[in-house]
Amino acid sequence: MRQSLLDLIEKTIVYQYDLPNPAAGITKTIVSVDNDQCFKSIDKNDFTEIIYNSILEYSFNEFEIENKDYDKLHYIALQKRLKYNPDLDLDQKIKYGFLGEVILFSVLYVLFKSQPLIARGYFYNPLENSETKGYDSYHLIENNNQTELWFGEVKFHRNYKTGIDSIFKNIDKAISDDYLKTNVFAISNHINNLHYKGSKIEAVVKDWEENPYLSIIDELNQHNMKLVYPVMLLYEEDDLGYDDSIKNIPKYIQDKYTANTFSITVDYSIFFILVPMKDVKAIKEEVIKWIELKKPLMY
DSSP: OOHHHHHHHHHHHEEEEEEEEEGGTTTOOOOSSSOEEEEOOOOOHHHHHHHHHHHHHHHHHHHTTTTSSSHHHHHHHHHHTTTOOTSOOHHHHOOOHHHHHHHHHHHHOOOOOOOSSSGGGOOOOTTTTTTSSSOOOEEEOOSOOEEEEEOOEEESSSHHHHHHHHHHHHHHSSHHHHHHHHHHHHHHGGGGGOSSTHHHHHHHHHHHHOOSEEEEEHHHHHEEEEEEEEEEEEEEETTTTTHHHHHHHHHHHHHHHHOOSSOOSSSSEEEEEEEEESOHHHHHHHHHHHHHHHHOOOO
16 A cells, blocks of 8 residues: 555544443444444545545555556546446435445555455456445455454445444345355455465465365364454434444444344454544545546555
8 A cells, every 4th residue: 555545544544442432331332243443534635535545455456556657547447446437426426335445445454454355346347337246345364373354344324324224234144154155256256366365265265176065164164264344334423523423323223223143153253443524425525526537646
C-alpha cells in the first residue's frame, strides 16, 4: 500500500474502545465471539480520500501496481474490476457495494495488520455486470500455530438498522461450512494470482487439486485454520453523539435477533467493527463526483 494512503488511514480512522465497555455501559453484540471494536472518522474529506484512493489497492495486487500509472489503473479498475456504470443516476451510484468494501479492505490491512490474500477485484466478472459475490474481504493472518482467514462483510448505510438487517439476512449462510468451502473453491480459481505466496491456504488448495476427493473443510481443520468474520458497519452518527451511536448497535441486535448456532465445524470468530460518522450520503456523493472528474490519486 502507498505510504501516503497508509498514513492517511491511521490518521483518519481512529480507534476509540472495545465492546463491552463497562464504563460507558455498552455491551458487545450477542453474536460476537471476540470484542467488538469501535472507531471514529476524524475528517470527512480525508475519509472520502481513503475511499477514492483505496479502489486501487482493493482492485489490484501490489505487484500489479508497482511502477505503474496509478490514475490509469484506477480507471481500469472502474471498467473491469468492480461494478460501476457512469450512466446511472447519482442515487443509484451511491448504493454500490464497493464504496464500503474498499474501506473494509483498508482497515483490515492497516489497522488490523491482516494481509490481503488476493485483490478483491479478481472476483468481479464484467459479463455478469453485478456486485461481486462471495465474502467482502479475503485477508489472512498467519501465526506460528494457526492461520486466520479474515473473510468478512461490510455495510455502508445512513441507517444502521438497514445495515444490521442486511447482515442478519445472510449471517447463517456466511458462517457455514458450505459457504466457506465455496469461497475457498473461488480462491482456487485464482491460485496463480495470490498476493500472499506460500500460505497454508495455498497448500490446502494444492493438496485438494492433487486429491479432489478430499474434503476442503477437513483440510482446513487439518491445517489448524480459523475463519475470522469481521463485520464492519459504517453508518450515520446519532444526534445524541458518538457513544449513543455505538450503544444503538448491540441494543438493536439484542432486541430483534437471537444468538445463533452456526453450521460450521471450522474454528471461527465473529466481531463487529463500528464506525459512526457524519454525512454518510455526502461522502458517497463526493466519491462519485471525484470518479466522474477523474481526480488525480495520491502518490
